[in-house]
Amino acid sequence: TGTSVLICIRQYFVDEDDTVPQKVVVQKNSRRGVHFRRAGPRQRVNFESDEVKACIVSCGGLCPGLNTVIRELVCGLAHMYNVNNIFGIQNGYKGFYSSNYVAITPKTVNDIHKRGGTVLGTSRGGHDTKKIVDNIQDRGINQVYIIGGDGTQKGAYEIYKEIRKRGLKVAVAGVPKTIDNDIAIIDKSFGFDSAVEEAQRAINSAHVEACSAENGIGLVKLMGRYSGFIAMYATLASRDVDCCLIPESPFYMDGEGGLLQYVERRLKENKHMVIVVAEGAGQDIIAKSIPASDQLDASGNKLLLDIGLWLTHKIKDHFKSKKMEMTIKYIDPTYMIRAIPSNAADNVYCTLLAHSAIHGAMAGYSFTVGMVNGRHAYIPFYRVTSTRNKVKITDRMWARLLSSTNQPSFLRQKDIDEAREADRLTNKPPLPPVANQNVAKAFDQSASASSNGEI
């Protein structure tokens, strides 16, 4: 009924009909395309302040900014909507049914944004939809804030569907977290900027080591299981990198146009070089020489072979066979990067995401919140979970990288054709799931089709 919305946000109400387009670059005669609900405070909210019992959980790997999101969810609920019944779920999804819920207040989270990690703890695996929703129901929780990556948002969608099935008045708000920046639809994920910035320190060290040796090579492995965004942006930011390898762009080692030939040429020209490799790059070529173990982590993610170590050995062996003096230093800064607190830009972004999530949950929506073309929007879960954001090697950004490093593209016509076909397929919108599950509103049975997150 809106009575609990405080004066301070009243003048900034968002019109219920405001939408954010998924695509801003279109052609003159393009169709209208997909639009999402614009995030922000509504005149009509679906909860009274004293009725709200909110909980917050963080899942998956660490990412700079997790504590900022937690802090701002708590402070935003308390200060904007006078909600004071807020609980932390410990150690990820399994904490819903295996640990005590911890009461949190603005006072207890006051300083946490200055620390890396998550004060709530996190984990992989342990998503048991029934047990989680049983606990939500038993404890009378009616707003669930879920911070996590692609796996976590899939889990949030399962929770949301179960809540709908049971007809509960519970809003589920997903806040997308991924240091790899691989979540679809959104412009970029929080923590990404901080990670790119911190990666510069590793690249600088690699450069110093490389420059100080005869034919020195500095090799840095950065995060990026399936998407090479951190590697690409860290390379573009640094200007010291001679070669960037990412999962999306296949490469080969031997022969004309191969990586080893390029490394040799670069050392002859420059006497040193820096290589940045995303952890998911070249997995297919390592698998040819080391039998892949096909091991999975607790969440079902494939455990990767260490491309950095493998490349180090291959490069060393190559120069040994050529009797050419060289030194290679391998740096893996993964956990040092993702454990830092978020930088100023990410802190602002985390704050806005948390506020947008709160406004949406107070209005009764269930969604993943995210910035889409610079505007905050409520995105139906299935849209963010059905595809993964990847570097498009047929796009201008990758072309910019190639012209900045001067590296060969390592691509054969077949690779380019495959990439074009993949782009064509990902540009096809995913089919909406079965009726009713597409609805971004968790309750309010009177809601018509226009209450979808997308319009």
Ligand SMILES: Nc1ncnc2c1ncn2[C@@H]1O[C@H](COP(=O)(O)OP(=O)(O)O)[C@@H](O)[C@H]1O
């Ligand atoms: N398809 C899925 N359905 C339900 N829960 C999932 C699914 N995939 C992952 N999860 C759960 O989400 C959590 C985080 O997933 P994970 O892949 O480790 O990290 P992230 O969310 O950062 O990608 C884990 O607790 C995992 O059990």
Ligand SMILES: O=P(O)(O)OC[C@H]1O[C@](O)(COP(=O)(O)O)[C@@H](O)[C@@H]1O
């Ligand atoms: O060693 P862990 O904790 O499993 O994490 C490794 C993975 O975590 C990541 O940071 C991504 O984590 P998420 O899948 O949770 O977003 C990857 O870059 C890396 O592959």
Ligand SMILES: [Mg+2]
């Ligand atoms: Mg993930």
